[in-house]
Amino acid sequence: xxxxxxxxxxNFITYALNGVxxxxxxxxxxxxxxxxxxxxxxxxxxxxxxxxxxxxGTYIVIQATGNFWLGLVVSVALVTVLGFVLxxxxxxxxxxxxxxxxxxxxxxxxxxxxxxxxxFGSRSYTxxxxxxxxxxxxxxxxxxxxxxxxxxxxxxxxGVGLLLAKTRLGLEIHATxxxxxxxxxxxxxxxxxxxxxxxxxxxxxxxxxxxxxxxxSMYPTIGLDYITMAFLVIIVGGMGSFKGSFVVSMIVGQIIxxxxxxxxxxxxxxxxxxxxxxxxxxxxxxxxxxxEVHE
Amino acid sequence: MSDTMADVxxxxxxxxxxxxxxxxxxxxxxxxxxxxSQADLATEALIFGLFAISVDVALGYAGLLTLAPAAFFxxxxxxxxxxxxxxxxxxxxxxxxxxxxxxxxxxAVGYIPIxxxxxxxxxxxxxxxxxxxxxxxxxxxxxxxxxxxxxxFFSPPSVFGIDLGGQMEYYYFSLALVALVGxxxxxxxxxxxxxxxxxxxxxxxxxxxxxxxTDRELMIAWVxxxxxxxxxxxxxxxxxxxxxxxxxSFALTGDVxxxxxxxxxxxxxxxxxxxxxxxxxxxxxxNLWQGGYRLLLGLLFVVFVFTLPDGLMGFVRDDE
Numbered sequence: 171x172x173x174x175x176x177x178x179x180x181n182f183i184t185y186a187l188n189g190v191x192x193x194x195x196x197x198x199x200x201x202x203x204x205x206x207x208x209x210x211x212x213x214x215x216x217x218x219x220x221x222x223x224x225x226x227g228t229y230i231v232i233q234a235t236g237n238f239w240l241g242l243v244v245s246v247a248l249v250t251v252l253g254f255v256l257x258x259x260x261x262x263x264x265x266x267x268x269x270x271x272x273x274x275x276x277x278x279x280x281x282x283x284x285x286x287x288x289x290f291g292s293r294s295y296t297x298x299x300x301x302x303x304x305x306x307x308x309x310x311x312x313x314x315x316x317x318x319x320x321x322x323x324x325x326x327x328x329g330v331g332l333l334l335a336k337t338r339l340g341l342e343i344h345a346t347x348x349x350x351x352x353x354x355x356x357x358x359x360x361x362x363x364x365x366x367x368x369x370x371x372x373x374x375x376x377x378x379x380x381x382x383x384x385x386x387s388m389y390p391t392i393g394l395d396y397i398t399m400a401f402l403v404i405i406v407g408g409m410g411s412f413k414g415s416f417v418v419s420m421i422v423g424q425i426i427x428x429x430x431x432x433x434x435x436x437x438x439x440x441x442x443x444x445x446x447x448x449x450x451x452x453x454x455x456x457x458x459x460x461x462e463v464h465e
Numbered sequence: 466m467s468d469t470m471a472d473v474x475x476x477x478x479x480x481x482x483x484x485x486x487x488x489x490x491x492x493x494x495x496x497x498x499x500x501x502s503q504a505d506l507a508t509e510a511l512i513f514g515l516f517a518i519s520v521d522v523a524l525g526y527a528g529l530l531t532l533a534p535a536a537f538f539x540x541x542x543x544x545x546x547x548x549x550x551x552x553x554x555x556x557x558x559x560x561x562x563x564x565x566x567x568x569x570x571x572x573a574v575g576y577i578p579i580x581x582x583x584x585x586x587x588x589x590x591x592x593x594x595x596x597x598x599x600x601x602x603x604x605x606x607x608x609x610x611x612x613x614x615x616x617x618f619f620s621p622p623s624v625f626g627i628d629l630g631g632q633m634e635y636y637y638f639s640l641a642l643v644a645l646v647g648x649x650x651x652x653x654x655x656x657x658x659x660x661x662x663x664x665x666x667x668x669x670x671x672x673x674x675x676x677x678x679t680d681r682e683l684m685i686a687w688v689x690x691x692x693x694x695x696x697x698x699x700x701x702x703x704x705x706x707x708x709x710x711x712x713x714s715f716a717l718t719g720d721v722x723x724x725x726x727x728x729x730x731x732x733x734x735x736x737x738x739x740x741x742x743x744x745x746x747x748x749x750x751x752n753l754w755q756g757g758y759r760l761l762l763g764l765l766f767v768v769f770v771f772t773l774p775d776g777l778m779g780f781v782r783d784d785e
Contacts, residue, residue, distance in 0.1 A: 272530075273722075280763035281760065281763035285760055402594060434605060436604055440601050440602065443594040447595065447598075450590060452588055
């Protein structure tokens with residue numbers, strides 16, 4: 171049977187930090203999905219493929235230049251451009267048909283993942299950590315790269331949160347999500363808002379992919395695992411709620427980090443999925459969902 | 466251009482319908498003689514064709530957007546494999562057990578979401594979670610499912626002196642079962658129930674006002690779809706001899722959705738033909754371009770979704 175390991179204060183802090191960094195990655199994926207879903211009503215199944223592209227893009231640049239930071243920037247930029255092109259050239263036409271949107275993004279995701287599989291093979295790749303040293307924090311020695319991930323996640327959460335809450339653009343995004351025709355009449359260029367939101371969401375997925383590359387190994391379908399988790403996070407957090415995705419991502423990160431003390435990791439996943447199913451049935455708006463959100 | 470298309474369609478529906486049907490039946494019957502080495506593949510194609518039909522009953526006819534068809538297919542294949550490999554019971558006993566188990570599971574999973582009418586988006590995500598749980602479950606419950614090794618190997622038994630372990634024998638065995646169940650579904654869809662299902666998908670509220678218990682109608686379609694999926698899974702495991710986690714994977718769910726979309730939702734022949742056709746295409750391509758098949762399949766699917774919305778309209782109509 172599964173052994174329950176002893177836990178010391180040091181371990182506790184390490185696990186908690188692991189949970190935060192894991193939660194930040196999930197948050198980056200979930201917040202992008204949630205933005206796209208909350209505004210456009212698009213179940214974006216290509217999101218996971220964007221994450222994979224971000225990771226593989228980083229890998230390619232590292233192979234070429236040896237510089238992780240360059241890889242991070244270049245791959246996120248390229249995937250952002252791809253997101254822009256996809257939105258303008260393809261997805262824009264099917265916003266009125268949510269089911270086509272779901273199928274279309276599913277197909278696009280499949281094409282990207284299979285292209286990766288053809289090019290790289292299905293074996294998994296790893297990227298060396300750009301910050302291999304550890305630092306002392308809260309009395310434990312902890313890898314600095316993971317702290318970097320936590321910092322990036324926090325900055326993004328704060329930045330996008332402020333963007334949505336305090337700026338004109340954020341206001342226009344809320345207005346468009348709430349009542350697109352009215353926003354259009356009142357002078358909001360809603361087509362532009364859709365594009366910006368989709369591209370922003372895609373960029374967040376690519377960032378998550380690039381950041382996760384040195385932590386976990388990459389394989390073409392890596393995105394599927396993340397988006398399944400992320401979809402459930404945004405349900406529990408409340409569809410379209412940015413705050414909700416953040417809070418629930420953090421909780422899920424901690425559950426994953428500590429859950430394995432009690433249960434095998436796969437059981438932890440099963441428990442999270444089962445909890446999400448219960449939420450879908452009995453509290454479909456989640457903790458922070460607003461009635462304005464597209465269904 | 467469109468006139469010629471219309472003529473062709475008219476021709477295929479009218480005068481040429483019976484001869485075409487007869488030709489199709491002949492072709493299916495003759496496959497093991499025309500291409501003996503491909504009998505296994507043909508068996509697989511038939512079974513996946515039945516699987517596609519069963520999923521289309523839920524997806525295309527009832528409008529229940531499920532992302533968990535592979536879960537029920539896997540229940541079928543694992544039940545039969547479990548019975549034969551671990552319990553040393555009869556292969557035949559596995560079939561009813563698989564169907565009963567799938568029905569129970571379908572009721573347990575589908576009852577509340579259908580009753581509460583949670584809407585398309587939530588149904589997609591609900592079944593996505595269910596499918597993920599079932600897949601994870603196969604990996605962790607090693608004592609029950611054999612984990613990543615699966616449950617195998619075994620051969621189907623002999624019946625009336627015919628050894629079903631042979632490729633050709635199993636092909637005809639599968640053909641008989643697929644034809645029987647497929648015909649049953651065809652009759653059901655052509656019956657009043659099929660019309661009720663059509664109407665429910667298009668305007669549920671109106672059907673309720675007309676006095677139909679739409680929840681019950683959808684529930685029947687959902688359970689039927691699960692039962693036939695499991696039945697297909699049960700036939701499948703007899704052909705390959707092992708139940709493995711790929712039977713229950715999201716990849717299989719993706720495949721079956723592609724077959725249905727390419728073939729046309731809300732039709733029976735379409736998904737069946739697409740499953741058979743694409744499976745043979747895969748085999749052909751496998752030798753030319755290893756690994757490229759799924760990429761091309763994905764491209765084909767995207768092209769269908771974006772350029773042939775007519776074929777998809779039945780799927781989409783109900784959302785408005």
